[in-house]
Amino acid sequence: MATPLLTDMEESPVSPHTPLSASFPSVVRYHSGCSVPAEAEALSIEKAWAAGKWPEVISVVRETVKTVSCTPVNIAVTGDSGNGMSSFINALRGIGHEEEASAPTGVVRTTLTRASYSSSHFPNVLLWDLPGTGATTQSLENYQQEMQFSLYDLFIVITSEEFSMNHIRLAKAIECMGKKFYVVWTKLDRDLNTSAPREGELQQNIRGHILENLQKERVCEPPIFLVSSLEPSLHDFPQLTETLQKDVSHIRCDGPLQNLFHVCEKIINDKMTSLQEKVGTQSFQDTLGIRNADDLEECLKACHWHFGVDDESLQQLAMRMGRAVVEYKAIMKSQDLQILSKGDWKLTCMSWAFVQAFLSFLSSIPLLGDPVIRYFRRIKHKRFIAVVAEDTRTILKQVLEDSII
Numbered sequence: 001m002a003t004p005l006l007t008d009m010e011e012s013p014v015s016p017h018t019p020l021s022a023s024f025p026s027v028v029r030y031h032s033g034c035s036v037p038a039e040a041e042a043l044s045i046e047k048a049w050a051a052g053k054w055p056e057v058i059s060v061v062r063e064t065v066k067t068v069s070c071t072p073v074n075i076a077v078t079g080d081s082g083n084g085m086s087s088f089i090n091a092l093r094g095i096g097h098e099e100e101a102s103a104p105t106g107v108v109r110t111t112l113t114r115a116s117y118s119s120s121h122f123p124n125v126l127l128w129d130l131p132g133t134g135a136t137t138q139s140l141e142n143y144q145q146e147m148q149f150s151l152y153d154l155f156i157v158i159t160s161e162e163f164s165m166n167h168i169r170l171a172k173a174i175e176c177m178g179k180k181f182y183v184v185w186t187k188l189d190r191d192l193n194t195s196a197p198r199e200g201e202l203q204q205n206i207r208g209h210i211l212e213n214l215q216k217e218r219v220c221e222p223p224i225f226l227v228s229s230l231e232p233s234l235h236d237f238p239q240l241t242e243t244l245q246k247d248v249s250h251i252r253c254d255g256p257l258q259n260l261f262h263v264c265e266k267i268i269n270d271k272m273t274s275l276q277e278k279v280g281t282q283s284f285q286d287t288l289g290i291r292n293a294d295d296l297e298e299c300l301k302a303c304h305w306h307f308g309v310d311d312e313s314l315q316q317l318a319m320r321m322g323r324a325v326v327e328y329k330a331i332m333k334s335q336d337l338q339i340l341s342k343g344d345w346k347l348t349c350m351s352w353a354f355v356q357a358f359l360s361f362l363s364s365i366p367l368l369g370d371p372v373i374r375y376f377r378r379i380k381h382k383r384f385i386a387v388v389a390e391d392t393r394t395i396l397k398q399v400l401e402d403s404i405i
């Protein structure tokens with residue numbers, strides 16, 4: 001029986017097939033250092049956003065994504081002993097089981113201590129080959145503690161033949177920690193060779209079996225992949241690799257980009273509050289540069305301009321992002337007056353014919369007319385501002401999402 005290539009070694013940025021660090025503390029320190037955007041980045045996005053310049057905002061976002069793209073990510077591969085965890089890691093790394101740097105595999109219990117492996121397909125990602133549940137101790141709590149569950153960013157629960165109670169417990173424990181996990185059913189080649197149903201039907205049965213067991217314990221549906229570690233180009237393996245790439249990017253970028261979002265969100269909210277406070281005063285018209293406060297087209301255009309989501313700004317943004325401008329416009333509730341009025345119940349009510357007739361009747365009453373008209377105008381303007389601010393946040397979120405490679 002082969003011993004793990006590495007259990008607790010010094011971290012060294014060596015060749016991609018060499019297992020890397022088992023020393024979590026240093027990884028975690030680096031991780032947290034990388035996942036919080038630098039003060040400077042927060043400041044520069046604040047400046048760029050305050051100036052309403054999308055190209056500069058995008059530059060800061062891209063710089064942040066680039067900076068965190070080196071953040072180490074730790075992925076735990078766990079399951080019952082013999083399910084094929086070590087073989088799966090080798091397949092993911094694109095190496096054979098017989099190679100010197102491969103994770104030891106075998107029909108007898110082979111993995112006795114956790115070991116980490118790197119892969120050229122996933123730079124700066126450590127794949128942790130854990131001993132199967134029950135290999136070190138009987139209780140799941142002890143297993144979680146011994147394997148340092150809190151330190152992994154993502155879990156891959158490996159199963160084959162049967163999705164057992166151990167798998168369900170594992171899934172539940174990971175979900176309780178608020179971490180993401182996949183269920184990977186391995187040895188599909190064997191199932192296909194030995195079972196009667198055709199491929200599609202068999203896969204459906206396996207999925208059904210996993211889901212049924214998870215649902216019984218009220219565990220949310222995770223991504224499920226059915227693979228053979230002997231055939232990594234077949235079945236769900238390519239899709240699994242793609243999903244993992246995307247999730248690793250999200251693990252790295254979500255925190256830092258969320259922080260940038262909060263910085264911008266605060267500026268948007270402040271802008272919204274300050275403009276709403278001016279509604280009904282001359283200062284409102286001056287700030288937006290509008291001549292007729294009753295011209296709703298003009299008001300909406302001015303609000304778009306004020307928040308940096310006017311046609312020209314969006315055009316600039318789309319060009320920098322390599323997308324069509326309609327893609328950003330399509331997610332705006334305030335893209336034009338008609339859509340805005342339809343999508344907002346307060347504005348919809350105000351545009352009803354009988355409400356309009358009632359308002360015009362009220363306005364003809366001396367002393368009462370003017371305040372009523374002003375009151376409804378204020379409501380409309382405040383709604384415009386709120387919806388355009390919301391659209392600005394939506395577009396910003398989309399830009400951040402689109403920036404994750």
Ligand SMILES: Nc1nc2c(ncn2[C@@H]2O[C@H](COP(=O)(O)OP(=O)(O)O)[C@@H](O)[C@H]2O)c(=O)[nH]1
Binds near residue numbers: 083104132190227230
């Ligand atoms: N046919 C087939 N055998 C597999 C597959 N994955 C693992 N095995 C075999 O299952 C046994 C246990 O695999 P191993 O990776 O050591 O399991 P672990 O204990 O979960 O790490 C070994 O004999 C592997 O060759 C697979 O996808 N297909």
Ligand SMILES: [Mg+2]
Binds near residue numbers: 085104110129
């Ligand atoms: Mg193993």
